[in-house]
Amino acid sequence: MSSVAEPKVPPSNRVGLTVKEYGGIKSTLCVGCGHDVITRQITQALYEMSVRPYKVAKFSGIGCSSKTTAYFADRGHGFNAVHGRMPAIATGAMMVNPDLLAIGVSGDGDTASIGAGQFVHLLRRNVPMVYVVENNGVYGLTKGQFSATADAGSRLKTGAVNDLPAMDLCALAIELGCGYVARSFSGDMKQLVALLKGAMAHRGTALLDVISPCVTFNNHDSSTKSYKWAKDHEIPIHEIGFIPYYEEIAVEYDPGTTQDVALHDGSHIRLRKLREDYDATDKAKALSLCLEAHEKTEFLTGLIYVEPAKKDFLELSGVSGQPIVSVPDARLRPPKKALDEIMEALK
């Protein structure tokens, strides 16, 4: 008789949860979709950050990417909004309850076309949330039309050529004052999970523009958003390490080769430079990096720009420090004296 193996206890995090407990319903996307890989990294990052899942608020618009908020953290609430309008829903919710960890997932169509207006104003306001763009250059759910992030000259499977320039969401975000701007690739899981953890610790809007190939409509040889193209062309600008606030920083670092960025919550991001002397806190350099990458058709990934001290929208609006949603009813209605005073002044 063979011995029965001890049931293996899955590891749990600081709040006693396993990674499985950060999962959601089964994905209905195509097999091999880049988005599913990103979903797994978001799940992993939430687990590693020991987030209490009931504090997670997931937001999305419409499109393949926007379906994915159902695929992680189903112990948190989710809101699947209308096309391109997720920023407004998230803004309203976060203004009244900043204790939530807001994670928005959008696509390139949802963000760069129909939602461009709301995206721009979300960034400008610095609403506290993680905003992931699953960028594949095409509209997947309507069967493969070009989006506004498709590179000029790239081709559809049908042979149609895109004549218009691509919108660079990272450059746009930097220009609009976003304090955490990253580009990554769904195939670079280690980098992505570190960037996500940094984004969750950041105060304000954190934008992650993640190239996430569409296996059905935009994974062919003439695409610049295919797995092969991204793998062949990805150049990380640094290696990223995330040190949560509760861990002591043990390892010394050489400021010549490594940049250390302290985030608002006490966490640190360690950037080991791979590109000569890149400073991720230099806004002008970050912008020129985006522009140069375009000119050279380079696919640069990493934390392109970070400004941890920026005030978020609640601080700017004077409503930080107390979630308005938690104020008891009795303190929401002014007393009779106040109404009497107002009426007296109108007599």
Add this chain to the structure above:
Amino acid sequence: MSTAVLEEKRSEPAGRPPVLNDFSIHVATANGSGSMSSNSILMRAIFQMGIPVSGKNLFPSNIQGLPTWFTIRASKDGFIARRRDIGVLICMNPETAHEDVRTVAPGAAVIYEESLKLDTLRHDVVFYPVPFQKLVLELVSDGKLRRLAINMIYVGVAAWLLGVDMAEVEAAVSKQFKSKAAAVDINMKAIRGGLEWAEKNLTKRDPFRLERMNGTAGKIIIEGNAATAIGCMMAGVQLLAWYPITPSSSLAESLIDYASKHRLDPVTGKPTLAVVQAEDELAALGMVLGGGWAGARSMTTTSGPGISLMSEFTGLGYYAEVPAVIVDVQRVGPSTGLPTRTMQGDITSTYYLSHGDAKHILLIPGSVEECYAMAIDAFDLAERFQTPVFLMTDLDLGMNNWMADPFPYPDKPLDRGKVLRTKEELEAHVAKFREFARYRDVDGDGIPWRTLPGFIDSPAATYFTRGSGHNERAQYTERPEDYKNNMDRLARKFETARKYVPGPVVSKTAGARVGIIAYGSSDFAVEEARVILGRKGLQSGYLRLRALPFTPDAAAFVAAHERVYVVDQNRDGQMYDLLRLELGADATKLRSIRHYDGFPLDAETVIEGIEAGEKN
């Protein structure tokens, strides 16, 4: 000048009986010339004399230069609708002076800038030329202030001509300038200058007189937008997201202003209202839905074009069942239409706003008191029914000055609806109903229970919010029976709402064969019309609708009358249409009176409509 001479000069010409406390004063100026302060002072002084009064600002879509008019109606009977005939005209705008003179009633008094030489235009009115330009040079040394102060001079001239008590004028000036001594002094000097000049140089030849009475004791004067704002504040609104649009902007600004004083948390001192000026109306309603979903009382305020833009999000709010309050201060649309003129323009479009089988709760206040009270109701209903609720005011109600009783302090606590806020509440719910299912009708009224993000640390509490493609457990589905089940429950919820919305105000007149149905700001003109028709021997019953969906009262009212006139301030008879759909066989009893020229409704229009109908 001795009092005796003054009295003699003011005495009415032989043969014309005095018109006492019952006429309109029409002031024509150029936009941006600061006449608003002068007009407010004149109106308030009359109000303080105890004379019922209303003030209407007819203004262009412009900041400076285009013509604007302000009409003050004094009415001893308390009628405060627009009055068609003008008794006293003050002509300060050369551009419109000729046209203005042509439009006044025969026998009117016309005060005008002497150099305009208007006195040859008509022979059936009384002209009072006044050298405003010369006077302002004498009275005001600061050149920059003259443009504004010139309007104060006509206050003084009118005060002399009509018999406005100067002590009340001074009190009104003091109120207007919040007792800033320098401003009070300069303006009072200009007003006294006008009065003294008129005393010395004019002889009264018109019949219009104001005399102190006791018709305004304890009353307030307020614009509907400020009234709505106070209601929203007292309702405990926690998030205001808005985009500027005439005529609703002053509502948001008034709320922000009041809240900055009265909505600081008594315990922490922090604001309990968050405000976002959104990038457009789409975003404004999106933020409101986000706030409502998160558990906060959330609102936006807009007008017709904004309502159009909110269409998609309204549908999401309806299907996902998220509370939201949307104030629609209706106007003529579109933005290059007559954006500064009034209309009941959005009744049908808002009732059915959005895609699919959407329909909504509309509250329709008919006075500033109701703007206040229904703003509070709107938040209670939005949370009770977990749906967007529209408060339908209009430009006339919202931006004009209305006399009203002071608003009462709310007598009910906030109704936050069916929310499971704590773990204990959730556990009790699960014990009773087996599980928490977001969209299950466990109470039989069509209204499900909800939880809020971030409140209960339990996997049993969470759900995923999306449009109509969900089952009772908020799971995505395209199964026909799930979709139908959900739609039927939403319809059931709407039926429940009929019992909760404010019912109509019905005024029955024994033996009246004619009925009138009206709503919103039409009330003032309709009430006045009924009195005048009654004096002529035509008695009428009256039902004033205050909400959609209809309650059974409307059908009963129509059944009790031979003919019912439905008064709409729009071309297509929007409420008339909705009533016809509702009534079935009795729909043939309905007649439609439609007023749609951009002006507020007046009693004459209603009287003419009914008299014409009754002749046939």
